[in-house]
Amino acid sequence: MTQSRCDRCSTTGPAHDFVSAGSDGTWRVLCIRCFNTEMAQFADLHGFEHPSFTPLRLRDVDDNHHEFHFCGLLLGDQLSLEAFELAGDDEAAGYRFQILGEADAEPSALLGQLIQKMKRALALKHLQADAGRLQIANTTVRGRVEWNGDENARQPCTIIDGQRIKWNDLGAMLLAFEGWQFRLEMLDPSDEA
Ligand SMILES: [Zn+2]
Incomplete structure (x- = not known):
C-alpha cells in the first residue's frame, strides 16, 4: 500500500490517511x-x-x-x-x-x-450474473464515476455494487435495453443516490 508522510508532523502511514492541501500556490501533504x-x-x-x-x-x-x-x-x-x-x-x-x-x-x-x-x-444490488456475465438486474443503476487509471483514456470507469465496472462493460449491459429511454442524473458524493 502506498505510504505517505506528513509535511507538518512527519508522521507516516497509508496514503488514504493523508490529504494534499494547497495554499498560496504551494501544496503540502498533511495527515x-x-x-x-x-x-x-x-x-x-x-x-x-x-x-x-x-x-x-x-x-x-x-x-x-x-x-x-x-x-x-x-x-x-x-x-x-x-x-x-x-x-x-x-x-x-x-x-x-x-x-x-x-x-x-x-x-x-x-x-x-x-x-x-x-x-x-x-441492501441493494444493481447487477446480477446471468450466464457468467453481469447484467443490470432491474431498471435502475446506482454507482460512482471514477478515473479508469489510464492518463490517455478519455473515458471513466464506474463503481457499481462496490465493484469496478469498465465503461465498455457498462455499455454492453445497456444493449439489453435497446430502444429504451434513460435518465442520467449526477449527484454530489454526500447525497443519497
Ligand atoms: Zn501531521
Missing part, C-alpha cells in the same frame, strides 16, 4: 489530524476534537463482508465523514460513502447517520 488542526485554526473553531473511528465490517445483501475505514475531515464550517473500502492497492475501488454535518456536530451522531446510509446501499 488528517494536522489538516483538521490547521482548518480549525483557520475557521476559528475552538475546542475542535479530531474524530477517529475504528474500522467496521458490514454485510451486503449477498452476505459478503465489506470492511470500511472512516475519515473525518473538517471543511470550514462543515465536517465531512467518509467511509471507504480498501480494495487492495486500489483506493478508488469499492464502496465509498460520505455525509456532511455541521463542524460542531457530535461525530458519533454523524457516524450513526452514515452507517444507516451505508446499510441502505448495501
Whole structure:
C-alpha cells in the first residue's frame, strides 16, 4: 500500500490517511489530524476534537463482508465523514460513502447517520450474473464515476455494487435495453443516490 508522510508532523502511514492541501500556490501533504488542526485554526473553531473511528465490517445483501475505514475531515464550517473500502492497492475501488454535518456536530451522531446510509446501499444490488456475465438486474443503476487509471483514456470507469465496472462493460449491459429511454442524473458524493 502506498505510504505517505506528513509535511507538518512527519508522521507516516497509508496514503488514504493523508490529504494534499494547497495554499498560496504551494501544496503540502498533511495527515488528517494536522489538516483538521490547521482548518480549525483557520475557521476559528475552538475546542475542535479530531474524530477517529475504528474500522467496521458490514454485510451486503449477498452476505459478503465489506470492511470500511472512516475519515473525518473538517471543511470550514462543515465536517465531512467518509467511509471507504480498501480494495487492495486500489483506493478508488469499492464502496465509498460520505455525509456532511455541521463542524460542531457530535461525530458519533454523524457516524450513526452514515452507517444507516451505508446499510441502505448495501441492501441493494444493481447487477446480477446471468450466464457468467453481469447484467443490470432491474431498471435502475446506482454507482460512482471514477478515473479508469489510464492518463490517455478519455473515458471513466464506474463503481457499481462496490465493484469496478469498465465503461465498455457498462455499455454492453445497456444493449439489453435497446430502444429504451434513460435518465442520467449526477449527484454530489454526500447525497443519497
Ligand atoms: Zn501531521
